[in-house]
Amino acid sequence: MMRTLLATTAFFTTLAVTAQADMARYELDPEHTAIYFTVEHVGFAKTLGIFTDLEGSFMYDVDTQELGDVAVTIGAGSVKTFNEARDGHVRDRDFLNVSEHPKITFIASGGTPASDASGTVAGDLTILGVTRPVTLDVTLNKVADYPFGHQREVLGLSMTATIQRSDFGMTYAVENGLVGDEVSINIETEAMKME
Numbered sequence: 001m002m003r004t005l006l007a008t009t010a011f012f013t014t015l016a017v018t019a020q021a022d023m024a025r026y027e028l029d030p031e032h033t034a035i036y037f038t039v040e041h042v043g044f045a046k047t048l049g050i051f052t053d054l055e056g057s058f059m060y061d062v063d064t065q066e067l068g069d070v071a072v073t074i075g076a077g078s079v080k081t082f083n084e085a086r087d088g089h090v091r092d093r094d095f096l097n098v099s100e101h102p103k104i105t106f107i108a109s110g111g112t113p114a115s116d117a118s119g120t121v122a123g124d125l126t127i128l129g130v131t132r133p134v135t136l137d138v139t140l141n142k143v144a145d146y147p148f149g150h151q152r153e154v155l156g157l158s159m160t161a162t163i164q165r166s167d168f169g170m171t172y173a174v175e176n177g178l179v180g181d182e183v184s185i186n187i188e189t190e191a192m193k194m195e
Contacts, residue, residue, distance in 0.1 A: 023066060025194045026155060028056040032190035035074060039165075040180030049090065051104075053078035058108075058191070060155070062143055065116075070108035070123060077102060094172035101128050111138065121159075127168040136161045136187070146192070153193040161185045 035054055038046040053075030059068040077098040079090050091098045108123025117140045125134040141156035164181050166174050173179035 022063065023059040023061045023068065024153075026058055026060055026191040027194055028054065028072070029154075029190045029192050030054060034186075034188045036186050038184045039182070042178055043180075046180075046184075047081060047086075049079055049081040051075065051078050052080060056106075056189075057194075062153075062155075065111075065113040065119070067111035067121065068109060070106070070111075070121060072106040074104040075102065076104050076127075095170055097128060106134070116140075125163065125168075127165075128170060130168040132163070132167050134161050134163060146190075152195070155191040155193075157187070157189050157191060159187040159189075 033054060033056075034050060036048060036050040038048055041047045051074045054072065056070075056072035058070040060066070076096045077091055079087065079096060081087055081090060090096055096104075103126075105126045106123055107126075108121050111119050111121040113119040119138050121136045121138055122133060123136070124131050136159045139158045141158055143153065143155055145151045146154045161184075163183050163185065165171075165183050166181050174181045
């Protein structure tokens with residue numbers, strides 16, 4: 001019995017080590033990554049914002065869909081809403097308060113596949129120094145060698161999530177309905193496999 005238990009333990013340990021060894025590091029290509037959001041303005045229409053300063057990486061095994069070590073950092077001050085005055089307001093204390101909280105981060109340790117091309121990634125999003133759990137819905141659009149330059153493997157990914165900005169202490173204009181509380185987040189990225 002003990003011999004069987006030891007053999008079984010050794011087998012699963014070997015599987016775990018082998019699975020970890022097959023994971024590769026991927027980095028978000030900043031030239032082909034867009035992180036953008038929409039939020040309601042006075043109930044009339046949604047305002048679009050985009051972040052242009054970002055970096056991120058994760059570990060992933062294409063065959064097993066195992067995911068780990070997800071880390072994304074966004075420069076909060078890089079937000080653009082296509083209106084200079086509004087950009088200044090979004091960067092100030094009413095919203096992102098970039099002078100005191102210059103970074104937005106998302107950290108996750110794994111994901112849950114739903115199919116060969118979709119799943120979720122649950123992790124911790126930090127805005128204004130407040131950390132809350134957030135789940136991204138992820139679609140794997142394509143896995144292929146990149147046709148230009150370095151012929152490395154690239155993952156094409158689309159991700160969405162919805163948050164309540166008040167959960168992070170960003171309550172300006174929520175109560176009077178001038179700016180929506182719900183923020184829809186979209187991420188489009190090409191993630192490059194690193195050698």
